[in-house]
Structures are given as structure tokens and as C-alpha cells.
Amino acid sequence: xxxxxxxxxxxxxxxxxxxxxxxxxxxxxxxxxxxxxxxxxxxxxxxxxxxxxxxxxxxxxxxxxxxxxxxxxxxxxxxxxxxxxxxxxxxxxxxxxxxxxxxxxxxxxxxxxxxxxxxxxxxxxxxxxxxxxxxxxxxxxxxxxxxxxxxxxxxxxxxxxxxxxxxxxxxxxxxxxxxxxxxxxxxxxxxxxxxxxxxxxxxxxxxxxxxxxxxxxxxxxxxxx
Amino acid sequence: xxxxxxxxxxxxxxxxxxxxxxxxxxxxxxxxxxxxxxxxxxxxxxxxxxxxxxxxxxxxxxxxxxxxxxxxxxxxxxxxxxxxxxxxxxxxxxxxxxxxxxxxxxxxxxxxxxxxxxxxxxxxxxxxxxxxxxxxxxxxxxxxxxxxxxxxxxxxxxxxxxxxxxxxxxxxxxxxxxxxxxxxxxxxxxxxxxxxxxxxxxxxxxxxxxxxxxxxxxxxxxxxxxxxxxxxxxxxxxxxxxxx
Numbered sequence: 338x339x340x341x342x343x344x345x346x347x348x349x350x351x352x353x354x355x356x357x358x359x360x361x362x363x364x365x366x367x368x369x370x371x372x373x374x375x376x377x378x379x380x381x382x383x384x385x386x387x388x389x390x391x392x393x394x395x396x397x398x399x400x401x402x403x404x405x406x407x408x409x410x411x412x413x414x415x416x417x418x419x420x421x422x423x424x425x426x427x428x429x430x431x432x433x434x435x436x437x438x439x440x441x442x443x444x445x446x447x448x449x450x451x452x453x454x455x456x457x458x459x460x461x462x463x464x465x466x467x468x469x470x471x472x473x474x475x476x477x478x479x480x481x482x483x484x485x486x487x488x489x490x491x492x493x494x495x496x497x498x499x500x501x502x503x504x505x506x507x508x509x510x511x512x513x514x515x516x517x518x519x520x521x522x523x524x525x526x527x528x529x530x531x532x533x534x535x536x537x538x539x540x541x542x543x544x545x546x547x548x549x550x551x552x553x554x555x556x557x558x559x560x561x562x
Numbered sequence: 563x564x565x566x567x568x569x570x571x572x573x574x575x576x577x578x579x580x581x582x583x584x585x586x587x588x589x590x591x592x593x594x595x596x597x598x599x600x601x602x603x604x605x606x607x608x609x610x611x612x613x614x615x616x617x618x619x620x621x622x623x624x625x626x627x628x629x630x631x632x633x634x635x636x637x638x639x640x641x642x643x644x645x646x647x648x649x650x651x652x653x654x655x656x657x658x659x660x661x662x663x664x665x666x667x668x669x670x671x672x673x674x675x676x677x678x679x680x681x682x683x684x685x686x687x688x689x690x691x692x693x694x695x696x697x698x699x700x701x702x703x704x705x706x707x708x709x710x711x712x713x714x715x716x717x718x719x720x721x722x723x724x725x726x727x728x729x730x731x732x733x734x735x736x737x738x739x740x741x742x743x744x745x746x747x748x749x750x751x752x753x754x755x756x757x758x759x760x761x762x763x764x765x766x767x768x769x770x771x772x773x774x775x776x777x778x779x780x781x782x783x784x785x786x787x788x789x790x791x792x793x794x795x796x797x798x799x800x801x802x803x804x805x806x
Contacts, residue, residue: 339680346677354665413663421627422661426678427651
């Protein structure tokens, strides 16, 4: 109960600050749209090729945009005086991690709510019939991204070159997740003649569960002096 | 008579704080060197010393924000190295830099602190805490618009949210007008009445002298003296006379 209340407190506080300042979300939505535009310009008007690559382009867009959100994960604490002071509250320290994961997940899903329809228009894809499946894959992929990304954001928070180090550390760790998300999205949108989608979705679920348990478990060590 | 630092060792059987050979290094620089002292339950200890003497580092070690490089300290019998959760549950820290969210209002900052402390935030309780530090009318203001003095008051209100056995204050009188200083002294009095142990680091000696039962003088990370305010005054007077 204590864990849930403290997790909620962190999430509520971050959401309130984001809604008031709107610094992160506006920039991220704009950046995501820009990435998709650049991809579509780079590939050209070949509709078949765009459709073929859509899954990959969408998830690369999500990964790039999500990294912006991860970099801001502990910014409110740093501006307030330092993440370390948050640890002084009595109770479960993992609540800090879980609250931040929830915050990153919410922001990422909000960006995806704009990014997927925009991708549908730019890549000439009719995504509407696949909406339930796409939402499922987006949620699973975003959970994994937020779980791993928040963990590495905490790990790099005190580094001087954290803007550089965070993507360098987080992208290799995200390879299995991105692989599964890209292939599952592609199979859903382009058709799944080989019946591989279930396997990719299972990989997403397994990735989420394993990394959620491991990162939550070892998070207190990351914050230690 | 001046008590030597070593005399702090064998006083009370169960002190609030017992530090033994506490040392902390930042890179190549030792911020604390073999500090040993005891603070009795309910006692108020003032830490004096020039900039870089190790006052804030010592407070941060007691608050479990920093782990000692060598030695250990026990807070209510719990090691600052291993039993941080037990210490944090009973300890409050007022920092010199502050830890407030600028884009939340004063009331929202207290609500957050309350939730994080495991206390159900009752609006009446939060408003009472603000009223006790004279911030009732600023309850709905964002902290971004607060003056430095108002921020200190809000931090004090946060300390008042839950019962504390150990209160650590880093420069509690800094940036405060005379009303503010009086307020801090009053709040300190309330903590003492409730039986809390208080450790404060301050440059404003006159205000800290009034509040302290004992004074610890730190220099270059070492504990140079541990004495009562009367002993400290007598020593300073002797020193001044000998220089004339």
C-alpha cells in the first residue's frame, strides 16, 4: 500500500509539472512528427517500400522520441536540488523508480497516439482495422522501453555527459525489444503469412516481465552513494 | 572547562548519535577526518566552523545521504552504512539549497511530501503546517514566485508534517529576516519540547548559541572542540584577552 501511494505521488507530481510547463510533451510530439517526415522524404514516394518499412520507421521514431523523455526523467528532481533528497523520505525507494516508469510510459503513449496516425497518413497505411493489435504492441513495447530507459536514466543522472551516455547505454539494451516490436508491427500491418507474430508478442511480454522484475529489484543499488 | 572531542565517547549509554572515527573523502580531499562524537537524546548540537570545515558533510552523513568512507555512525542504534531506512523514518533534514518543486504550489509541495512520508494528506493538517510558518496566504502560490525566506519557511513547514526524533538543519537562519529567525527558534523549541534531538550547522553563531546545548567546532574536517556555549564563550574571551 505504501509503495502504491508513493508511486502515485511521484507520478502525480511529475504529471502536474508537465501539464503546467508543457515543455517536454510539445517538443516530443513535434520531434516525432519531424522524424517521420524525414523518413518519408528520405525514402521517397515509393508507397510499397514505405509500407514495407513502416514498422521499423515507426519504432525508430518512437525510440528517438522516447530518448528525449528519458533524458528528462529526473530533471524535476535535479532542478529542485537533487534526486538524493527524494531518497530521504521514509519508505520504499523503489516507488521512485515505479513512479518515473509510469510517467515515462504515459508520455510515450501520448506521443504514440499522435505518431501512429501520422505514420498512417505519411506511409499510406490504413491502420484503423489493426488498431486493437497496434495498441497492444505499442503498450507492450512502451512498457519495456520505459522500464529499461528509466533504469538507465537513473544510472546516468549524475554523469556530466549523460545526454550522450544515456542513448549509448540504452539502445543496445533495447535491441531485443525493438526487434520484437518492429516485426510484430510489420506482421500485423502487412499480413502474417508465416504466423510469426505470436512469437514476437511473446518475446515482448517476456522482455517486459524480466526487465521489470530485474530493474525494480536492483534500483535501490543504483541510487546508492 | 572545554571538553575535548574524545570526551564525547563515553557519556550516555544510548545516545541519539554515536559517531566513531567518521571520515569522508571526495576524490583526493578529505571532507571529514576521524570525527568521533556523541549527541544525547533530546540534545541540541550546533556545528560551527569555517567554509569547507565539514559541517554539511557531517549532516549529510547523519541524514544517510552520504556513506562514510571510513568509520561509522549510529543513529538511534542504527548504522548509517547499513540501516538507512530505519534512520530515514525518524529523521528530517532542512537543506541549505532547498528541495522544493518550483512549478507546484506551496500546498502541493506539502501534499507531495506528506504522501511520500506515508501520511494521508489532510487539507486541514497541511494548512495548519503552513499557518505555523506564516505562509497561509501563499498556500496557492507557485514556489517559483517565492522569495528565499519564504522557501525556507516552506521547508520548515515540511519538517513539521511528521513527528521526528532527529532534526538536522543546515544553515537554518540563513536568508531569514528577524521574524524568520524567531520562527526558526520557535520551531526548534517545539522539536525540543517534543523530545527530538537537533543538530544544526550554522554560520550565524549568535542565533545558534541561543539554541544549542553544546557546540562542536570543526576545522579542515576534524573535530577541534566539543563544549557548552558557556565554555565556548569563556574560551573565546580567554583567547581575545591573551591576544591583547
